[in-house]
Amino acid sequence: xxxxxYTAMTGANAAANRQAVLSNNLANVSTNGFRAQLATxxxxxxRGEGAxxxxxxxxxxxxxxxxxxxxxxxxxxxxxxxxxxxWFAVQGLDGTEAYTRNGNFEVATDGTLTxxxxxxxxxxxxxxxxSPAGAELSISPDGNISAKVGGQPANVIGRLKLAVPTADDPxxxxxxxxxxxxxxxxxxxxxxxxxxxGVLEGSNVNAIExxxxxxxxxxxxxxxxxxxxxxxxxxxxxxxxxxxxx
Numbered sequence: 001x002x003x004x005x006y007t008a009m010t011g012a013n014a015a016a017n018r019q020a021v022l023s024n025n026l027a028n029v030s031t032n033g034f035r036a037q038l039a040t041x042x043x044x045x046x047r048g049e050g051a052x053x054x055x056x057x058x059x060x061x062x063x064x065x066x067x068x069x070x071x072x073x074x075x076x077x078x079x080x081x082x083x084x085x086x087w088f089a090v091q092g093l094d095g096t097e098a099y100t101r102n103g104n105f106e107v108a109t110d111g112t113l114t115x116x117x118x119x120x121x122x123x124x125x126x127x128x129x130x131s132p133a134g135a136e137l138s139i140s141p142d143g144n145i146s147a148k149v150g151g152q153p154a155n156v157i158g159r160l161k162l163a164v165p166t167a168d169d170p171x172x173x174x175x176x177x178x179x180x181x182x183x184x185x186x187x188x189x190x191x192x193x194x195x196x197x198g199v200l201e202g203s204n205v206n207a208i209e210x211x212x213x214x215x216x217x218x219x220x221x222x223x224x225x226x227x228x229x230x231x232x233x234x235x236x237x238x239x240x241x242x243x244x245x246x
Contacts, residue, residue: 005231007054012224014041014057019217026210033101034203036065069204077138078105081201086193089122089161097186098178101201107131122161124189129158139197162193
């Protein structure tokens, strides 16, 4: 069988994977703090005897688009947007420290500060932030969280952990949608990091660009499938020729 069918298969597989990535990005166009996932591939010539006439499509190292999303003003005291390259530290379901740009915070029934989807928010010392019963919480630009009960003065009960990744240990998206360092080690708290209160960061997915990419990828997939059909047709014709009696 012509090796064309195998090389066309790698192209079709790459197109299908890219379509899945684009679909996931488009589905999260309204998710606060979402970072668009990137899909990258490289052409690798199939080397062997004779001329290099076949090229495989091989997945390369992919990451995420690290540009900030649009600021969406809410006016809510427990909504915050990390400025610059800072990330909020939360505790993942596996117990490890993870990071998110979604600053939509809530107070759980036990008084623990969590994200909107229930992840425990970590303080600058790596612990939980617990609110007194019936307290009204507010966040200051430096990440300090104050609690006010009734007519009493507000007291600082903790500070949000804001971490900035480095080039030596960048962030990588996990299966749970949270980000962790490539090494798995927790990042240090960045004292100079700031937040914008009453604002949420939107998704950095460009819906129009994703739609155009999906259309283009669908056409690429169809082209690869036609190549596979051509290879099958050529193989069938060759078999018929070889079966002819002289």
